[in-house]
Amino acid sequence: MSGPSTFVPKSAIGRWFESRLPVMGLMHSSFVAYPVPRNLNYMWTFGAILSFMLIAQIITGVVLAMHYVGSASQAFQSINDHIMRDVNYGWLIRYMHTNGASLFFLAAYIHMMRGLYYGSYKPPRELLWIIGVVIYLLMTATAFLGYVLPWGAMSFAGATVITNLFTAIPVIGTPLAHWLWGGFAVGAPTLTRFFALHYLLPFVIAAFVGLHVWALHVTGQNNPDGVEVKNVERDTVAFTPYATIKDIFAVSVFFILYAWLIFYIPNYLLDADNYNIANPLVTPAHVVPEWYLLPFYAILRAIPNKLLGVVALVAAIVILAFVPWLDRNPVKSAKYRPAFRFFFWVFVAICIGLGYIGSQEPNDAMTMVARILTGGYFGFFLVVMPVLSFTEKTRPIPASIADAVLAKKTAEA
């Protein structure tokens, strides 16, 4: 989409530099001249919001790492006594980081659901979508590792539950778990390596975000009408100033929500049990992950067999990577797919329902509902998508983005 840059720096020094290392031209073609479809709605601002959250998490995380002590005997105190009480504005940085993780996931889920709704995974954006799934996997790993670091009761329980999943793998499971733990149970060596990995993975995420943006700039953005750009003049606007100002506005609104969490309800999303120090002899009465992993936790618990439960848990995420081939309907946007749109909202409700079940203590009735919803979760991908690929009666799609915009204007007038 972008093509060779026509950017020519104004100053002589700029031109000297540009002819040797065309960084400014790259920035110009990627973030200034880059054409974006003119019909994008606010759902398309979550890429910018996610970039903002990633940067916020990395900056606050690096500052926290300067004060945190990654040792089993001191980790809890270094956060709750040192950072939260004595470090200047340590409480602010810590609340930003821990609530930032939640908002990072909230934005990621909206971003992913938008991709599903508007068919952003369809050709030619399959690889772009798969890189996104990899980023999401890395995010869950990073969030899990980070959740262990305060070494509270729930950190310890969470680390135990998740690493124990590896023991379900036949033959190599138990040795693998011992290798991960650095011992025969979650303990001091586990915490130290989790800290190292938690510091490493965000930079891996950043690298994949680079690939994600690169792939995006090759194919161009999808849009609410799901028709490709045909005429750059008529169908698109320049990234700067149009998309930039819209993104900055969206980030500022999202920041208000972020600030609300940080300053007014900083402990709303946190588990009270994690303010008790980890004690291998005392397991919390009710072990639950953070909200953003609850649907997967519900799927795990819905399956009575441990190995199959783990398989279902992994499959629930990995299946996303296959979506470009499960849904073969040439019409991208759910706007023109009434049946798909209906099932999409059912799917959203299923995810939220699974999340609620994941937060509750299991009982027979609950497990029954969890099984039905788990069936629904996979059914959306394995039944609804392939069947609707060929049977759905789609509505006529507009000839071009410009036509779609004009039609909407006429309808409004």
Place this chain on the structure above:
Amino acid sequence: MIRFTIKALASAVALVSIVGGVAFAEGEQPKPPRESWSFGGMTGTYNKAQLQRGFQVYREVCSNCHALSIPFRTLGQSGGPEFSEDQVKTLAASYQVTNPEPNDKGEIFKRPGTPADIIPRPDGYPNDQAAAAAFGKAPPDMNLLAKARKYERGFPWFVFDALPGLQYQEMGADYIHAILTGYTNTDDPTWNLYYPGHKIAMPQPISDGAVDYKDGTPKTLDNYSRDIAAFLSWAAEPNLNERRRIGLGVMIFMFVLAGLLYFTKKRVWESAH
């Protein structure tokens, strides 16, 4: 965006209500009543006099069994009980603290406390095991207690708890107040109305008249429970006053900025159509 949200919310509410109905069919025990706190709401702050009374309750009652691992100096910090510098010094000096380093002869020694020291553990229970041996369960350190205790709010209340104006962050204080006033079975000193399962390891610790308030506050169990709950809330979250102050500024700034950006965006996009 709005359509997205409304549809997802509507279906989720329907689904969660069905699932939630299943959960509520089970037996429930009473939830701690929601009290009114000076530090609740959007602009609430700690009440200095209440925190001072709460500290008195801690010192005269709770400290017999519970540690409170915070430095003495924090008792003089702004946004807390705000004891004067001299009061904090005198208070710290009234405790005997084990020096972390040995003296020149290599002996570990005790000395009077200074404001920089952490409040020492109760004399009777040098470690958790000693306390557990006496009560069956170690009395928890109280420095984070108000944040380490919550109770299930259930659907749909937990949704409202996050909303501006309705937000609820004082669950720990309500829980502590409820436990202390929950010893309603006079035949059994370890029966508690609000403790999960009703069987609590801590025998009733405090009753009317146990602490002699100097400021004329009625010496009732309810007031003691309220004051210690407020004090422990401060101990767990000493920066709340500052957080609310900065938060208000950030909110005003962000709303103005977002408003200006919105109009800038509108202006920029006018040329695109």
